Amino acid sequence: MPLPFSPALSHRIAYLLLATTTLTAAAPALAADGVFDEMRFGVTTSIAAGDKQEDGVFPSFTVYFDPFDADGATDLGEKLLRPRVYAGAAVATSSNGVNQAYGGLSWTFDMTQRLFVEFGAGGTIHDGDLDEPNGSGPQLGCRVLFREYAATGVRLDEHWNVSATVEHASHANLCDGPNNGLTRAGLALGYKF
Numbered sequence: 001m002p003l004p005f006s007p008a009l010s011h012r013i014a015y016l017l018l019a020t021t022t023l024t025a026a027a028p029a030l031a032a033d034g035v036f037d038e039m040r041f042g043v044t045t046s047i048a049a050g051d052k053q054e055d056g057v058f059p060s061f062t063v064y065f066d067p068f069d070a071d072g073a074t075d076l077g078e079k080l081l082r083p084r085v086y087a088g089a090a091v092a093t094s095s096n097g098v099n100q101a102y103g104g105l106s107w108t109f110d111m112t113q114r115l116f117v118e119f120g121a122g123g124t125i126h127d128g129d130l131d132e133p134n135g136s137g138p139q140l141g142c143r144v145l146f147r148e149y150a151a152t153g154v155r156l157d158e159h160w161n162v163s164a165t166v167e168h169a170s171h172a173n174l175c176d177g178p179n180n181g182l183t184r185a186g187l188a189l190g191y192k193f
Contacts, residue, residue, distance in 0.1 A: 037192065038063070038064040040062045040088075041189050042062070042165065042188030043058065043060065044090065045185065046183065051138065054092065054097045054182070060186075064084045064085070065085045084106050087101075090102075098126045114154055122147050140178070142174075144171075145169040146169065146171065152164050160189070161189075168181060
């Protein structure tokens with residue numbers, strides 16, 4: 001049965017699945033050592049319009065680290081000064097989609113014992129079109145972009161959570177070329193160690 005996307009894309013998906021499987025298998029040992037704080041598996045889709053639109057969905061995997069003891073912060077000031085660190089990747093499932101590897105800092109604020117909001121900022125590197133006028137999908141101008149996200153989530157129990165996310169990446173007009181940006185929304189399932 002032929003794949004619904006190109007062989008090159010299928011190789012990228014296979015590499016992401018291999019990396020995800022490897023990290024998932026190693027996660028319990030690394031969590032016991034205090035390396036990982038949380039892992040999230042998600043899927044997003046483009047919410048941009050017109051030429052900025054990407055087709056398909058974007059499976060993602062993100063790991064969070066807590067080197068500043070964000071979980072131990074007791075008030076708003078401490079929360080702001082003690083972010084978590086995150087790193088992840090998203091894979092495109094269509095030919096005009098953009099693959100990304102990203103990282104940055106995130107802040108989580110409890111609204112109730114179960115409900116939380118989260119904000120993150122950092123950077124991403126991608127393989128999308130930079131300024132190809134005849135290309136499909138967004139023209140991004142630079143290979144490295146700023147990336148921000150926001151999430152609202154519910155803790156299902158002590159370990160599991162589900163969140164709705166929205167994310168944006170662009171170069172903020174700091175380099176030459178077009179700046180269509182990437183804007184996506186989706187859902188993520190998280191496991192906190």
